[in-house]
Amino acid sequence: MSKHALLESINSPAELRALERKQLAQLASELRDFLIESVSQTGGHLSSNLGTVELTIALHAVFDTPTDRLVWDVGHQCYPHKILTGRRQGMEKLRMRGGIAGFPKRCESEYDTFGVGHSSTSISAALGMAHAARLKGEARKVVAIIGDGAMSAGMAFEAMNNAGVGDADMLVILNDNEMSISPPVGALNNILTRLTSSKTYNAAREAGRHMLGFAPPLLELARRAEEHVKGMIAPGTLFEEFGFHYYGPIDGHDLDALIPTLENLKKLKGPKFLHVITKKGQGYKLAESDPILYHGVGKFAACDGIQSAKGPGKLTYTQVFGDWLCDMAAADSRLIGITPAMREGSGMVRFANEFADRYYDVGIAEQHAVTFAAGMACEGLKPVVAIYSTFLQRAYDQLIHDVALQNLPVVFAVDRGGLVGADGPTHHGTFDLSFAACIPNLVVMAPADEAECRQLLSTAFAHDGPSLVRYPRGAGTGVVPSAALDTLPLGKGEIRRQGQGVALLAFGSLVAAAVAAGDELDATVANMRFVKPLDVELIVELAGNHSLLVSIEENAVIGGAGSEIERVLNERGLNVAVLRLGLPDRFVDHGEQGQLLAELGLDKDGIVRSVRERLANS
Ligand SMILES: Cc1ncc(C[n+]2csc(CCOP(=O)(O)OP(=O)(O)O)c2C)c(N)n1
Numbered sequence: 019m020s021k022h023a024l025l026e027s028i029n030s031p032a033e034l035r036a037l038e039r040k041q042l043a044q045l046a047s048e049l050r051d052f053l054i055e056s057v058s059q060t061g062g063h064l065s066s067n068l069g070t071v072e073l074t075i076a077l078h079a080v081f082d083t084p085t086d087r088l089v090w091d092v093g094h095q096c097y098p099h100k101i102l103t104g105r106r107q108g109m110e111k112l113r114m115r116g117g118i119a120g121f122p123k124r125c126e127s128e129y130d131t132f133g134v135g136h137s138s139t140s141i142s143a144a145l146g147m148a149h150a151a152r153l154k155g156e157a158r159k160v161v162a163i164i165g166d167g168a169m170s171a172g173m174a175f176e177a178m179n180n181a182g183v184g185d186a187d188m189l190v191i192l193n194d195n196e197m198s199i200s201p202p203v204g205a206l207n208n209i210l211t212r213l214t215s216s217k218t219y220n221a222a223r224e225a226g227r228h229m230l231g232f233a234p235p236l237l238e239l240a241r242r243a244e245e246h247v248k249g250m251i252a253p254g255t256l257f258e259e260f261g262f263h264y265y266g267p268i269d270g271h272d273l274d275a276l277i278p279t280l281e282n283l284k285k286l287k288g289p290k291f292l293h294v295i296t297k298k299g300q301g302y303k304l305a306e307s308d309p310i311l312y313h314g315v316g317k318f319a320a321c322d323g324i325q326s327a328k329g330p331g332k333l334t335y336t337q338v339f340g341d342w343l344c345d346m347a348a349a350d351s352r353l354i355g356i357t358p359a360m361r362e363g364s365g366m367v368r369f370a371n372e373f374a375d376r377y378y379d380v381g382i383a384e385q386h387a388v389t390f391a392a393g394m395a396c397e398g399l400k401p402v403v404a405i406y407s408t409f410l411q412r413a414y415d416q417l418i419h420d421v422a423l424q425n426l427p428v429v430f431a432v433d434r435g436g437l438v439g440a441d442g443p444t445h446h447g448t449f450d451l452s453f454a455a456c457i458p459n460l461v462v463m464a465p466a467d468e469a470e471c472r473q474l475l476s477t478a479f480a481h482d483g484p485s486l487v488r489y490p491r492g493a494g495t496g497v498v499p500s501a502a503l504d505t506l507p508l509g510k511g512e513i514r515r516q517g518q519g520v521a522l523l524a525f526g527s528l529v530a531a532a533v534a535a536g537d538e539l540d541a542t543v544a545n546m547r548f549v550k551p552l553d554v555e556l557i558v559e560l561a562g563n564h565s566l567l568v569s570i571e572e573n574a575v576i577g578g579a580g581s582e583i584e585r586v587l588n589e590r591g592l593n594v595a596v597l598r599l600g601l602p603d604r605f606v607d608h609g610e611q612g613q614l615l616a617e618l619g620l621d622k623d624g625i626v627r628s629v630r631e632r633l634a635n636s
């Protein structure tokens with residue numbers, strides 16, 4: 019008999035709700051075991067999912083999903099939810115091309131009520147659903163499940179501020195595991211720690227254990243749970259001040275606490291807030307002891323855990339940035355390093371250790387990170403904001419209004435530029451060249467390889483105004499950067515290959531593919547380096563001695579670098595044929611980076627094919 023026999027009998031929450039209560043502990047055990055096994059084979063997010071096993075079972079046991087709505091925040095912790103809602107088999111192709119997504123996705127399942135991936139949206143979306151139900155006269159419950167990290171973002175407070183004054187019937191569950199990806203930061207964390215370590219919680223845990231020592235009839239249990247919960251109200255909590263009825267904290271791994279509590283809260287009207295305490299990595303010792311390492315994992319052997327890479331592989335762009343940041347900080351005491359809760363992902367662990375007094379993790383607060391940097395720049399410091407392209411979208415007005423408009427010397431080290439792969443459309447950095455190129459004063463750079471990445475970061479740091487360097491997830495060509503902090507001339511590209519007839523004008527991560535295509539086409543290849551200011555002199559020169567210019571960028575074609583090339587040619591009345599290659603006007607699904615680029619014709623063969631088709635049709 020399969021070791022997951024009970025789990026394998028559950029293909030919908032209705033089937034879960036048909037189980038006897040005493041079977042749910044077994045279900046949790048099998049689900050956790052299956053999770054570890056499955057994610058170790060596919061990679062993905064692990065420690066946060068291990069923390070939501072019991073919570074997810076309790077939610078689907080108590081609420082009539084999908085009629086009642088569950089809105090997950092970030093959604094990286096939704097694998098138990100996906101497994102219990104008919105996608106257990108789908109987990110073998112998790113985040114792979116054609117497989118299920120790593121985050122809730124409306125088109126994937128009726129149980130995925132809201133598409134997420136960027137944090138702190140769940141309370142807003144759930145509030146919208148709650149008001150919609152009220153306005154439409156539909157009797158449904160709406161629950162937002164948000165982590166303590168995600169709770170630190172301003173959008174969560176915007177939503178609470180709005181929810182707290184209305185009579186919307188919604189439940190916010192704070193999944194507090196005292197972790198973001200890194201250890202949590204900020205005053206909210208201190209508030210939560212006080213709530214968690216208060217006598218209230220510890221007494222409740224004791225009472226909970228005592229109360230449930232025997233198994234009284236369910237109704238008695240529910241009554242006592244209500245008393246139990248009510249007795250735990252910690253008056254004056256932050257959430258009460260926002261107009262929510264605060265309950266908890268309760269043990270988020272104890273089904274005998276979760277289920278009666280949720281049953282009771284389900285009956286109460288208005289905005290409610292339940293604080294549950296979970297452990298990130300729960301039930302897998304390796305993840306419990308290192309929830310950061312097991313936050314996002316590649317494939318690994320579950321019995322041995324993640325093994326450190328053997329020998330030095332190619333440097334990733336992230337590592338190039340991290341090394342440059344430390345070297346530049348050593349050379350210039352004005353440098354400040356700022357991250358919105360992505361210390362590990364942005365390569366800042368070493369900087370945080372070696373330059374602790376100049377390192378700021380501001381929490382999941384991209385808007386604040388940018389304007390915080392602007393304030394520092396006003397005072398003569400040189401802040402470097404390390405931020406994923408996709409998360410910079412969250413701070414677009416701050417980039418324009420607080421930094422560029424005032425022409426402040428802030429460096430944006432924009433990682434994950436272009437297609438990121440498994441995380442898919444919520445995380446692809448496909449718009450930054452478009453949304454940055456139109457901003458006055460902002461210098462926009464895209465290095466061709468790791469060595470140039472270091473040089474352009476130094477160029478950005480030396481620039482007396484706002485600048486942005488965007489580079490892709492993962493490793494590049496393997497070129498080893500020098501140890502120098504030399505810069506490159508602003509707005510100057512270079513010819514990488516001299517050919518004839520066709521000129522390929524490539525930006526950043528696609529220069530290597532362009533050179534390979536140029537070899538096959540005998541085309542000229544330019545590494546443009548700067549999207550703004552463009553190397554106009556080079557463009558005019560190439561237009562003068564080639565019949566076709568081809569722009570190539572791992573960015574949306576609309577409004578991208580290619581559009582800028584066409585604008586420059588048009589303004590000068592240069593009528594040379596232009597072909598623009600880049601990402602299409604649609605969201606690109608998840609899959610392996612190289613596979614996606616090939617499908618989109620942005621690898622060597624795709625570029626050759628597009629050029630030949632254009633020449634054949636001209
Ligand atoms: C706007 C935004 N910024 C950053 C991230 C990256 N990110 C993903 S999960 C995470 C930490 C979330 O912490 P928490 O909400 O406590 O969830 P946990 O991982 O602890 O379950 C961060 C910073 C994101 N998804 N969205």
Ligand SMILES: CC(=O)[C@@H](O)[C@H](O)COP(=O)(O)O
Nearest residue numbers: 092094135314363438441491
């Ligand atoms: C869920 C989330 O937003 C992060 O964990 C993100 O998946 C990290 O991406 P990288 O793996 O590219 O660092």
Ligand SMILES: [Mg+2]
Nearest residue numbers: 165166167197
């Ligand atoms: Mg957390």
